[in-house]
Amino acid sequence: xxxxxxxxxxxxxxxxxxxxxxxxxxxxxxxxxxxxxxxxxxxxxxxxxxxxxxxxxxxxxxxxxxxxxxxxxxxxxxxxxxxxxxxxxxxxxxxxxxxxxxxxxxxxxxxxxxxxxxxxxxxxxxxxxxxxxxxxxxxxxxxxxxxxxxxxxxxxxxxxxxxxxxxxxxxxxxxxxxxxxxxxxxxxxxxxxxxxxxxxxxxxxxxxxxxxxxxxxxxxxxxxxxxxxxxxxxxxxxxxxxxxxxxxxxxxxxxxxxxxxxxxxxxxxxxxxxxxxxxxxxxxxxxxxxxxxxx
Numbered sequence: 137x138x139x140x141x142x143x144x145x146x147x148x149x150x151x152x153x154x155x156x157x158x159x160x161x162x163x164x165x166x167x168x169x170x171x172x173x174x175x176x177x178x179x180x181x182x183x184x185x186x187x188x189x190x191x192x193x194x195x196x197x198x199x200x201x202x203x204x205x206x207x208x209x210x211x212x213x214x215x216x217x218x219x220x221x222x223x224x225x226x227x228x229x230x231x232x233x234x235x236x237x238x239x240x241x242x243x244x245x246x247x248x249x250x251x252x253x254x255x256x257x258x259x260x261x262x263x264x265x266x267x268x269x270x271x272x273x274x275x276x277x278x279x280x281x282x283x284x285x286x287x288x289x290x291x292x293x294x295x296x297x298x299x300x301x302x303x304x305x306x307x308x309x310x311x312x313x314x315x316x317x318x319x320x321x322x323x324x325x326x327x328x329x330x331x332x333x334x335x336x337x338x339x340x341x342x343x344x345x346x347x348x349x350x351x352x353x354x355x356x357x358x359x360x361x362x363x364x365x366x367x368x369x370x371x372x373x374x375x376x377x378x379x380x381x382x383x384x385x386x387x388x389x390x391x392x393x394x395x396x397x398x399x400x401x402x403x404x405x406x407x408x409x410x411x412x413x414x415x416x417x418x419x420x421x422x423x424x425x426x427x428x429x430x431x
Contacts, residue, residue: 138173138174138175138213139172139173139174139175140174140175140176140177141174141175141176141177142176142177142178143158143160143176143177143178143228143229143230146160146162146228147160150279150280150282152282154230156287157233157287157290157291158178158229158230158232158233159227159228159229159230159233159279159290159291159294160227160228160229160279161225161226161227161228161272161275161276161279162225162226162227162276163185163223163224163225163226163276164223164224164225164226165221165222165223166187166189166218166221166222166223166224167218167221167222168218169217169218170215170216170217170218171215171216171217172215173192173213173214173215174213174214174215175210175211175212175213175214176208176210176211176212176228177210177211178210178228178229178230179207179208179209179210179228179229179230179231180206180207180208180212180226180227180228181205181206181207181208181225181226181227181228181229182205182206182208182224182225182226182227183204183205183206183224183225183227183268183269183272184200184201184202184203184204184205184222184223184224185202185223185224185225185269186202186221186222186223187200187202187218187221187222187223188200188201188202188218188222188409189216189217189218189222190216190217190374190377191206191214191215191216191257192214192215192216193206193208193212193213193214193256194212194213194214195213196256196325196326196329197329197371197374197375198256198257198371199367199370199371199373199374200216200218200222201259201370202265203259203260203265203361204257204258204259204260204361205257205258205259205260205268205301206256206257207256207257207258208256212256217377217378225272225276227272227275227294229294231245233291233294234295238295241299242295242298242299242302243302244298244301244302244305245298247305257360258305258359258360258361259360259361259362260304260361264304267300268297268300268301271293271296271297271300272297274293275290275293275294275297278290278293320345320346320347320352320355321345321355321356321359321360323344323345323346324341324344324345324352324355324356324364325360327341327344327345328341328364328367328368328371329371332368332371332372332375332394332395333372333375333393333394333395334395335395335397336364336368338352338353338364341364352364368395369405369409370409372394372395372396372402372405373394373405373406373409373410375393375394376390376391376393376394376396376402376406376414377410377417379393379394380414380417380418380421381421387399387402387403387414387415387418390402390414391403402414403415
């Protein structure tokens, strides 16, 4: 059964009610954790400060890297798995936080939280990562310390965060064709997730997205922050990790199962992303499981 987390459950941890201000932020560290599928009764922003893993949103899996920002609607079913250590800011809010004027100014609320074709993930550029991290830290401090006027200060900082994200996405990710760019990128991501275990050419991906071959690579990178080939390899390694954890297939079988043409390339990509070889990863899992079984 899918767990349901309520905003008020989190705000009460810091001794305030969501009726005071429907906004909460937490800074969390995870080490080798798998979180069960769950939903929230509010909107959610997840910003990755360091580490990596995989995030699954409504049955779509995304590689997680430093600088990634996830936009989650209320009732989006999601879970995540961490590699080694991962640190995130987890920000939750309700639309009732904003008045009508603010909603009209913050077009991002409609595009990223109300549009069914919205893209769930953006990979922020390094300079912008620093800017966003600073604002997230300021918001976190206001809500934790709760000095005089903290509710107003927290709302103002959050409005600034949303405005900065709106400007960043408009300038960097939707140049020339906001709506068509969003839909084409979603088609590309869907196509990759449905065909990752087969060879994927730029020609067939562009055709599936109904855009030109020369445009698809640029469009994809602007919306995800990654070249197409790197995204595919990240996804394949994430899928391989799940198979290593859940099956006794040989590493060669797993390599072919997730779309790598040979074991050598698979091992190289796996180590580049995780820091260890797939063989070492399996050995560590077995050692960890054996320790758990000890009386």
